[in-house]
Amino acid sequence: MPLDRQPLLETERLTLRPLTGDDREALYEIASDPAVWEQHPIHDRWRREVFDAFFDEGLASGGSLAVLRNSDNRLVGHTRYDKYDPQEGGVVEIGWTFLAPMCWGKGVNPEMKRAMLAHAFGEVAAVEFRVGDTNYRSRNALEAIGAVRTDRYELERYQGKRVVHLVYEITREGFENGPLA
Secondary structure, X not given: OOOOOOOOEEOOOEEEEEOOHHHHXXXXXXXXXXXXXXXXXXXXXXXXXXXXXXXXXHXXXXXXXXXXXXXXXXXXXXXXXXXXXXXXXXXXXXXXXXEOHHHOOOOHHHHHHHHHHHHHOOOOOEEEEEEEOOOHHHHHHHHHOOOEEEEEEEEEEEOOEEEEEEEEEEEHHHHHOOOOO
């Protein structure tokens, strides 16, 4: 059975649901804070036109999720299931995650990722994450949930500068025996 990349996932504090066009303004309110992107390779995603392109791409991807806080049903972030390959046990990429600064350091990311990984591992053997090599906040967050840096990386360009994305991975077994188990 193929992986549902836009499930409804509920945790104690969060609901992850498919992103809709109606989420644009509330999500931009979060994304418009330059601090959210300060370590990200696309460091100017706080600019309206850059954010709108990101949002439109997310809607078109068929895997974007809005992250809502259950206590007040407030949108607090975004995440996405992206590249999905069902071959050889299956692999899916999780990424494009950002959270409102008020959620940082409060266990929101691990809670969200636990739900996403549990859902993914119902269908796939591995989950990959791509993160900018200088995005230490995201790299630390990935390592805290048990993701392991592979020897693979991808090179891209943004605004004429080279961008290196490191590839991290969590296997089903690593998840079952890792810090989110």
